[in-house]
Amino acid sequence: MEKKVIFFAHLARMKLIQRWPLMRSVSTENISEHSLQVAFVAHALALIKNRKFGGNTNPERIALLGMFHDTSEVLTGDMPTPIKYYNPTIAEEYKKIELAAEQKLLSMLPEEFRDDYAPLLDSHRIDKDDYTIVKQADSLCAYLKCLEELSAGNHEFAQAKKRLEKKPYRSVPAPRWNISSIRL
Numbered sequence: 001m002e003k004k005v006i007f008f009a010h011l012a013r014m015k016l017i018q019r020w021p022l023m024r025s026v027s028t029e030n031i032s033e034h035s036l037q038v039a040f041v042a043h044a045l046a047l048i049k050n051r052k053f054g055g056n057t058n059p060e061r062i063a064l065l066g067m068f069h070d071t072s073e074v075l076t077g078d079m080p081t082p083i084k085y086y087n088p089t090i091a092e093e094y095k096k097i098e099l100a101a102e103q104k105l106l107s108m109l110p111e112e113f114r115d116d117y118a119p120l121l122d123s124h125r126i127d128k129d130d131y132t133i134v135k136q137a138d139s140l141c142a143y144l145k146c147l148e149e150l151s152a153g154n155h156e157f158a159q160a161k162k163r164l165e166k167k168p169y170r171s172v173p174a175p176r177w178n179i180s181s182i183r184l
Contacts, residue, residue: 005108005109005110006108007105007108007109007117010071010074010075010105010108011071011074013074014030014031014032014035014070014071014073014074015030015031015032015033016030017030017031017032017073017074017077017078018030018031018078019031019034019078019145020078020080020145021077021078021080022080022082023149023156023157023160024154024156025149025154026148026149026152026153026154027148027149027152029145031070031073031074031078034070034141035066035067035068035069035070035071036067037141037144038066038067038069038070038134038137038138038141039063039064039066039067039137040063040066041066041137041140041141042062042063042065042066042133042134042136042137043059043060043062043063043066045062045133045136045137045140046058046059046062046063046133047059049133057129057130057133061130062130062133062134064120065120065126065130065131065134066134066137066138068120068121069134069138071102071105071121072098072101072102072105072121073101074101074105075101075104075105076097076098076101079094081142081160081163082163095123098123099122099123099124102121102122102123103122105121106118106121106122139164139167142160142164143161143164143165145157146158146160146161146164147161
């Protein structure tokens with residue numbers, strides 16, 4: 001009997017996983033929408049790195065990484081950042097859970113395609129500099145969500161905005177920058 005391919009059925013569930021589960025949102029956001037936004041922003045950041053800072057990054061690959069960066073959440077759900085990083089022990093254990101979910105997703109693919117998807121899904125196989133760009137895009141998108149909610153009068157996002165503004169980022173090889181210095 002031929003094994004059913006359930007990988008794409010699981011990816012289709014991305015639209016069912018809501019972000020910001022501990023917050024009341026004026027505008028709800030699922031991980032499918034979020035991942036596409038991250039892909040757009042990550043692509044732009046890769047272009048900026050290449051053109052403004054002498055980088056040699058593949059913007060199309062970065063966009064793909066952005067599209068796939070939260071796929072493990074179809075199995076784990078969206079863990080709120082304050083909980084995920086509450087202390088180093090929880091963060092380390094959650095990384096193990098994410099890795100197990102990544103491996104489970106890969107196992108849902110036919111064997112002949114696993115090597116094609118592993119560099120997009122397996123966080124241990126993603127280049128550190130590429131991963132950094134995607135994480136920066138992820139944080140920028142979270143910041144934009146905070147601004148959107150605050151502009152709609154939802155003050156529940158004020159704390160998240162403050163946390164993001166305090167979080168330093170490093171762009172390789174760009175100098176250190178802070179999210180609050182960005183003017184859109």
